[in-house]
Amino acid sequence: MQLMPLPKKILVCGNLKLDLSAPHVMGILNVTPDSFSDGGRHNSRELALAHARQMIADGATVIDVGGESTRPGASAVEVEEEIRRVVPVVKELAKLGAVISIDTSQPEVIRAAVQAGAHIWNDVRALTRPGALETAAELNIPVIIMHMRGEPTTMNSLNQYDDVTADVMHELQQRINDALQAGVKAENILIDPGFGFAKNAQQNLKLLNEFHKLHALGYPILSALSRKRFIGEALGGADAQQRAAGSVAAHLLSLQQGACMVRAHDVKAMADAVKVWQAVQAAG
Numbered sequence: 001m002q003l004m005p006l007p008k009k010i011l012v013c014g015n016l017k018l019d020l021s022a023p024h025v026m027g028i029l030n031v032t033p034d035s036f037s038d039g040g041r042h043n044s045r046e047l048a049l050a051h052a053r054q055m056i057a058d059g060a061t062v063i064d065v066g067g068e069s070t071r072p073g074a075s076a077v078e079v080e081e082e083i084r085r086v087v088p089v090v091k092e093l094a095k096l097g098a099v100i101s102i103d104t105s106q107p108e109v110i111r112a113a114v115q116a117g118a119h120i121w122n123d124v125r126a127l128t129r130p131g132a133l134e135t136a137a138e139l140n141i142p143v144i145i146m147h148m149r150g151e152p153t154t155m156n157s158l159n160q161y162d163d164v165t166a167d168v169m170h171e172l173q174q175r176i177n178d179a180l181q182a183g184v185k186a187e188n189i190l191i192d193p194g195f196g197f198a199k200n201a202q203q204n205l206k207l208l209n210e211f212h213k214l215h216a217l218g219y220p221i222l223s224a225l226s227r228k229r230f231i232g233e234a235l236g237g238a239d240a241q242q243r244a245a246g247s248v249a250a251h252l253l254s255l256q257q258g259a260c261m262v263r264a265h266d267v268k269a270m271a272d273a274v275k276v277w278q279a280v281q282a283a284g
Contacts, residue, residue, distance in 0.1 A: 004258030027060030059271025066103030
């Protein structure tokens with residue numbers, strides 16, 4: 001583990017801007033019936049918006065809206081259904097003035113969401129769907145490129161690595177190169193090492209311990225490990241709802257190693273931890 005500074009960078013999100021030299025909490029808003037941790041809890045528009053407002057009040061500066069579960073073994077969602085889940089929520093969220101990211105791999109979904117007021121494309125499949133690279137370049141919005149192998153239905157069998165951190169970095173670099181070649185601007189790229197995607201518990205822990213190495217790729221980094229299974233295993237088998245404190249601790253380790261954004265279910269706890277971390281930094 002190695003302490004790293006946060007990037008001196010302003011991320012332009014439409015009319016809004018995020019200063020990445022201070023840490024940001026991205027609040028998770030799953031509008032799905034089957035997400036691993038909170039599936040079905042916010043899949044009506046009114047419930048989703050109430051939860052989003054609460055997360056913003058609790059300190060989230062980005063709201064990440066997802067209409068397709070990417071938990072291990074999750075079934076695919078039709079594009080039209082994903083748009084039906086996501087777009088009405090985005091339209092209302094846009095009125096609240098928060099930065100909105102969309103957790104999708106479908107070019108048609110991100111197009112519709114951006115038209116409705118979304119700002120960031122958070123793609124667990126790293127722009128590998130047909131037309132995704134071209135869409136990202138054309139929309140000219142920030143994109144989060146995440147490391148995964150295979151699909152949610154197959155990823156757990158694809159966790160063979162020589163060196164998990166080095167291999168993740170190498171594979172992320174390939175996806176970054178593809179994006180740049182397609183015309184995605186370097187200033188629009190963020191990366192995510194993909195905790196819990198095609199990685200077992202020990203690999204996730206090693207990746208977290210070596211998180212600082214990801215800076216060699218040269219892009220701002222999102223850490224998204226909230227309530228993941230490896231956190232539960234480190235806590236002796238805690239279920240998803242009992243992983244808040246463990247998730248906050250692991251996210252703080254990411255921040256210390258230079259993550260500029262953390263994606264969290266438990267926004268208040270995470271935002272409070274960030275405030276304490278910032279107070280300690282300021283005292284130094």
